[in-house]
Amino acid sequence: MADPNGKGNGSGEPPVLEISGLRLSYYTRAGEVPAVMDFDLTIAKGESVGLVGESGCGKSTVANGIMRYMGKNGGIVGGTIKFQGRDMAELSEEEIRRVRGKDIAMIYQEPMAALNPSLTIAAQLMEVPMIHEGVSEEEAFQRSFDMLAAVNIPDPKRLMDSYPHQVSGGQQQRVVIAMALLSKPALLLLDEPTTALDVTVEAGIVELIAELSKESGASLLYISHNLGLMLEVCDRICVMYSGEVVEEGHIDSIFSWPKHPYTHGLFGCIPLPHADKNARPLAAIKGQLPLPHQRPKGCYFGPRCESFQAGRCDADHIPMEDVHTDDDPAHRVRCLRWNEIDHDAVVSNETTREPIEVGDTVLEVDNMRKYYDVKESTLATLISREAVRQVKANESISFDAGEGETVAIVGESGCGKSTFAKVLMGLETATDGEVRLDGTDLGSIEVKKRTPEQLASLQMVFQNPNDTLNPSHSVGYQIGRVIKRFGIESDPAKIQDRVHKLLDTVKLPRAFAARKPRQLSGGQKQRVGIARAFAGNPKTVIADEPISALDVSVAAAVTELLMDIQREHRTTLLFISHDLSAVRYLSDRVVVMYLGQIMERGTTEEVFAPPYHPYTEALLSAVPIADPEVEKRRIVLEGNLPSPLDPPKGCPFSTRCQRKVGSICDDEPPPVRLDTEGHSIACHIPLEELREVEPVITIPDRDLEATT
Amino acid sequence: MPQLIMRRIGMMILIMLTVALLLFLMNEGDPRLIARSVLGPYAQDQQLDAWIVQHGYDRHILVRYVEWIGRVMSGDLGDSIIYKRPVNEIFWDRLGNTGILAGVTFVVMVIVALTLGVLAGMKEGSTQDRVISVFSITTTSIPEYASAVLLAWIFVFTLGWLPGTSSMTSGFNVVELILPVMVLTLYGFGYVARMTRASMAEVMTNPYIRTAMLKGLPYRHIIMKHALRNALIAPFTVIMLQINWLLSGVVVTEFAFGYKGFGALLLEAALRRDIFVIEACGTAAVFVAVFTQTIGDLGYTYLNPRIRFK
Secondary structure (H helix, E strand, O other): OOOOOOOOOOOOOOOOEEEEEEEEEEEEOOEEEEEEEEEEEEEOOOOEEEEEOOOOOOHHHHHHHHOOOOOOOEEEEEEEEEEOOEEHHHOOHHHHHHHEOOOEEEEOOOHHHHOOOOOOHHHHHHHHHHHHHOOOHHHHHHHHHHHHHHOOOOOHHHHHOOOHHHOOHHHHHHHHHHHHHOOOOOEEEEEOOOOOOOHHHHHHHHHHHHHHHHHHOOEEEEEEOOHHHHHHHOOEEEEEEOOEEEEEEEHHHHHHOOOOHHHHHHHHHOOOOOOEOOOEOOOOOOOOOOOHHHOOOOOOOHHHOOOOOOOOOOOOOOOOEEOOOOOOOOOEEOOOOOOOOOHHHHOOOOOOOOOOOOOOEEEEEEEEEEEEEEEOOOHHHHHHOOOEEEEEEEEEEEEEEEOOOEEEEEOOOOOOHHHHHHHHHOOOOOOEEEEEEOOEEOOOOOHHHOOHHHHHHEEEEOOOHHHHOOOOOOHHHHHHHHHHHOOOOOOHHHHHHHHHHHHHHOOOOHHHHHOOHHHOOHHHHHHHHHHHHOOOOOOEEEEEOOOOOOOHHHHHHHHHHHHHHHHHHOOEEEEEEOOHHHHHHHOOEEEEEEOOEEEEEEEHHHHOOOOOOHHHHHHHHHOOOOOOOOEEOOOOOOOOOOOOOOOOOOOOOOOOOOOOOOHHHHHOOOOEEEEEOOEEEEOOOOHHHHHOOOOOEEOOOOOHHHHO | OHHHHHHHHHHHHHHHHHHHHHHHHHHHOOHHHHHHHHHOOOOOHHHHHHHHHHOOOOOOHHHHHHHHHHHHHOOOOOEOOOOOOEHHHHHHHHHHHHHHHHHHHHHHHHHHHHHHHHHHHHOOOOHHHHHHHHHHHHHHHOOHHHHHHHHHHHHHHHOOOOOOOOOOOOOOOHHHHHHHHHHHHHHHHHHHHHHHHHHHHHHHOOHHHHHHHHOOOOHHHHHHHHHHHHHHHHHHHHHHHHHHHHHHOOHHHHHHOOOOOHHHHHHHHHHOOOHHHHHHHHHHHHHHHHHHHHHHHHHHHHHOHHHHOO
16 A cells, blocks of 8 residues: 555655545434545655545545544544544644645635635735744745746736735636645645636646646645546546545556446546547436435445346445556456456447438527627716727627537637527527527517517526526426416416426436425436426527536436437527537537637537637647547647727737737737638638648547457 | 715715705794794794794795705704703703713624624534524513613612712713613624624635635634624624614613713604704714715725725
């Protein structure tokens, strides 16, 4: 155990963190809830270890346990956590306080929430060295200033005096990182540090963390649900399921030869570049994560496992076993049958589907603009009479979508994709241009003035199912109400019948009609959201980040479900997302937006291959891919999204573009260049030049049939 | 910020003028009623009419309103009908007395309320929290006249430590202030304490408190520097509202201890239709109400940088 993977330092150096047999529990009214069981982990100096798993698997509890920060109702029940040789359980409150923030520091998921809103950034940074090392205020200021510069913040002076809400999300996270690194910790705990950030920002943060930890020699414990990200940042990973590690080992070993059916299942859920919605659809893991007090006997994954063997897998608790591979002596797995299972034979992705034939054009967006007036009431603007400024949330948006087609709208937050959805739904009306659904212009009709047919024909699946279902009404009532309002049925018995059919469609038991949203899991709620959207047989459904709030295995199931229903109803699907992997997997055509404008559009193949718009290129590079064989060119964008109030005069992307030609980019709007019929790029760079750009992602030419 | 202050002050003046107009309409809307209260119940109709013409009450009410505003601005509050003296001679003394009582109570109450509220809220659900919560609910639900009697029984009659009246007949005496301050504090601190508790408990669940804990800051430092300021934002408005109540709502306590204050003056004036005293007191009360709310709003903005730097 002392030398987990023979990597890095010699055997002389003791490990930074040594956890053995750790058991963490919470105490509730129902009794003891074991959150983490039988957990072993050793992290050497400078090593970076990942902890992967879906929500509720106990990965954050481990981080809190290491910090001994479990709240009033939680605690260490068994095992030891040794940090730099000291047993954390034996430290006094005062001693543990000195370890926190000094020797072990943490970086959090939501930087905005992690920073105190009413203290300046300077105050929050300076207190770290002042309290831990007793340095003077001047020195604390200087150190904080230098650290902000070290985390690549362009204007540290201004930032020091700012309050957290005044800086962007990416910068907030850099501040949190700076705060963690100020006292040169030996161990950094990162709890989903980039989950709340945009992909291009994430890429920058990931690069920064890797750089800084290499410089400082700190060890990292990186917690995430994102396998692709793990591949980029970790040396080793532990896969957790329902409170225990089910598989651990060197990153390459786990990604290339996953032994545990759960690990294998996870990879089957991720839309990797070689996945295809028709030829090689995602294989969701059946069932759902058991609650801590409902864990089955034997293997916890048993009920969801394709290779489950009754009498064997459900007999005793499964111990970790060594997988003796030559490449990775530390590869261990918690499965009795790891040696017997032929994963390639098990995985059920032999199911193929016929591609949907795209029919006539259903939705046409023609030169749609949406401007918002922003009133300013400062004295200066009152005098200069420029009290009203315009924010161009959408500028000349044009595209169309056919029956049964999936069109993805891609872009980061602030690109105008949600405004576009609002105009479509009638929550806003277009300033100019038309949005025609079956020939009728809906862009200027607000939602209250739309006929029930118009409302029913254009529906939406929302991002966060927790917020979009009314907590005080039953599922059946909420779906039934839509059916009634859209005038599809009026007889209560028929409505109920239809509700049941819709629940069948989204693969939920009919009994769920009587349940309240709080009795459902996230994935089930999203299924209800989909049932609600499809209640009126819509022609077009807008899915606004429908899977980004869901766990990997749940997201796969919801994605597949959405496509099944689409196939059945020949629905036009507008898929709004920032997740390019999902977009590549399920869309036929892609529209890339930046700051309210279309940068590139075309079929999925066209957009994902050169010629790229430089922004598309950067987006593609930013998305982590959970496949070690995929080679990726690294492009990290500098700077922030410009304010929509003050957009660049020329090309909107000119301030961050890695291929900027010169002043023409700043001064003149780019021409729209047609590559093929339907594939257009708005850029000053000639197409010939863009065509010569190397692909960002190189997928190895492997025929999976051949390897089996 | 300066712009905000200017806007708020403008707003304040507007509200003052509007409320003063209502006050004026209610008191001086019917000139005969004024004449009647000045001249007494036995005056003849002709006398009333003559008085009205003589004192210019036959003019349009808005003209009189503007004139009245002008007089008030120049410091002339008119004459008291009962005391037959300028209102100025009685009014400021009484206001000053209540100012002292209210000021002392305010300071004591805010300190007690915030301390207890923070102590309760920082460990939600603990014994400490429950004891404080029950205590503050209990004291708040005992009306002032009841606690005045109860405290007088303990400290005046049983222990004999404190004087039973606070009329300050032989000049200002701090000891005489103790009982009224106690009664007011007991009654009033509960609202602020419970508000602070709720706000503090909410703040303590915020991720930034976890950040502060895991930065290894001492608990005291976390409470004082990270939690308190955020926890004060919500109770601040309630604290400001207390000033209003302390000025005009203390009449029961003033009566109970024979304290010659503003509340007692207003009550007397109202009972005896002493119009100019009512107007003076009303205007003062409105001014304090509007002023404290303005300060409250500005302070709120100051405490919350998310509003300050939009």
